[in-house]
Amino acid sequence: MPELRIEALTHVYSAGTPFQKTAIENIDLTIPQGQMIGLLGHTGSGKSTFIQHLNALLKPTSGRVLCDGKDVNADKFSRRDVKWQVGLVFQYPEYQLFEETVYKDIAFGPKNRKLSESEIDERVREAAAFVGVDEELFERSPLELSGGQKRRVAIAGVIAMRPGVLVLDEPTAGLDPAGCRQILDNVAAYREKTGSTVILVSHNMDDAARMAERLIVFDHGHVAMDGTPEEVFREPRRLIDIGLNVPHASAIAMALRERGVALEGSIYTHEQLKAAILRAKEVGAC
C-alpha cells in the first residue's frame, strides 16, 4: 500500500503560447495509505489536472509526485509502474469500454500487465464482485448494458489492476440516486476489504461529508482547505465563497444561526443537526 507525497506541484497548460494557463500551482500534500479523501472544488479548479499527476498521465511543469518515496516521473518504467499502484477512474468511464464482452473489458488492465491467465481470471471475478457486476453479464457486450451497469464495469476495469490508491473522478455523475448510492457503497466496501487509499472527486457535499475522513478543497489551482469534514464544514461561508455547496445540514444550521439560534459545533450531518437543535432547545437558546 503506497503513500503519496506531492511536492510543490505546478502544471501549466500550453506553456509559451497565447493560450497558456496555470491549472495548479505549488501543491503540497501528503496522502497516507488507507485514507478516504474527498477532493472538492468547482469546475476548473484544477482537481482533474491534479489527479492526472498522481499516476503520471501528466508530467508536472515543476514539482514532484512521490509514490512510496520514489519519483513517479523518474523514467519510463516508473511512469508505467505507478499506473498499477494508482488506479484512476475518469469521469464518465463508460466511454472507455471497447471490448466485445464485459469479461474481456475488465481483463484489459491485468492483461496489459502481462499476468497469467489464471491470475487475470481471478482478478476479473474479484473486481466484478466488488462493484456488483453479475457473472451472468460476463459474455454480454458492454455496450448493451444500462448506464449504471456500464459505469460499474468500467470501475471494475480499474479495480482489476488491484491499485493501492483508487482515484475516482465524479463516479456518480449522471446516475440516478439508487445508482449513486450503490457505487459509493461499492467503493466503501472495496476500501474496507483491501485497505486501499480512496480519493473521491465530487461535487456532492453530502456524499463527501458522509464518506470521507479528510476533505481537500481546491480553488483556482491551490489547496484552499484541508482537514477533517468537521474542520472544513466549520466554515460553511468560506465554501460558499469558493463557489461550492455545503451539505444540507450545514446549510440549515447556517440559516438558523443567521436567525439568532446559537447552535454549537461543526454540523454537516442530519444527526448532528438534530442533536445540536435539541441541545439548543434544552439550554433555551431558541
Added chain:
Amino acid sequence: MLKDITLGQFFPGDTLVHRLDPRTKLILLVVYIVALFQAKSWWSYGLVLFATVLCMAVSKIHPRSIFKGLKPMLFIIVLTGLLNIFYTQGTPVLPGWIVTWEGIGRAVQMILRITLLIAGTFLLTYTTSPIALTDGLERLLSPLKKIKVPVHEMTIMMSMALRFIPTLIEETDKIMSAQKARGADFETGRLTERAKALLPILVPLFVSAFRRADELAVAMESRCYHGGEGRTRMKQMKLQGIDALALVLGAVFLAAVIVLRHFGL
C-alpha cells in the same frame, strides 16, 4: 500532443483581410489560383509572390504559422523539385551532367507554385471563421440550387464536420488517457502491435461519434430544422466598399499576370 494539429485553424483578428466578406475572399482565392497557374516568367512569379506577402502583412498572420502548415506537404514539395531538376532537358550545368539550368529554374518555379498555392489557401482559412466560410460558400454556390444541387446540405455538413474536429480531438485525448490509466501502451512495440493498440481508442471514439451525431440530429429536429428552405440568417452578409476595392485589385492583379504571360515576360 494531438492539440498541436493545425487544420484550417482560424486566428481571430480585426485586420482589413479579416473584415472582408467571405465571398470576396473566396472569389479572390480563385482569382489567385488562376493567376498562379497563368504565371510563367520570373516577373509574373515575382508579382504573385509580392501579392501574397502583401496580404500576409496586412492580415498580420505570422509567416511561422504558414510554414507550420506547409510541413506535412514538405515531401511532395521536395519530390516535385527533384523530379523537375532531373527530368528537364536543356543546357547542362556542367558538361555531362543531367542537371540543367532549365531544370533548376523549373524546379524553383514549381516549388514556388505549390508553396504559394498552399500559403494562399491558408491565408483564407486563417482569417475566416469556418462558419463564415461555409456561409460564404453557400451563398456563392446558391445559383446551383436551380439545377437541384443540394448546396445547403453540403455546406451544413461541411460546417458541422469542421465544428466537430476539435471536439473529436479532445475526446480522443480523453479516451487515450483513460486507456493509458489501464496500462495501455501506445508508444512502444512493433508496427502491428501499435496498430492493435489503437483499437481501444477507435472503438470508443466511433461509439461516441455516432452517439453525438444522433444527439445532434435530435437537437436540430427539436428546433424545427428542416433544411435550408426559408432559413434566414442572424448575420446578413453585406458587400462593403473594401470588398469592391479588393475585387477590383484582384481583377487588376489577374489582368497583369495574363498580360505578362501574353508578352512572354
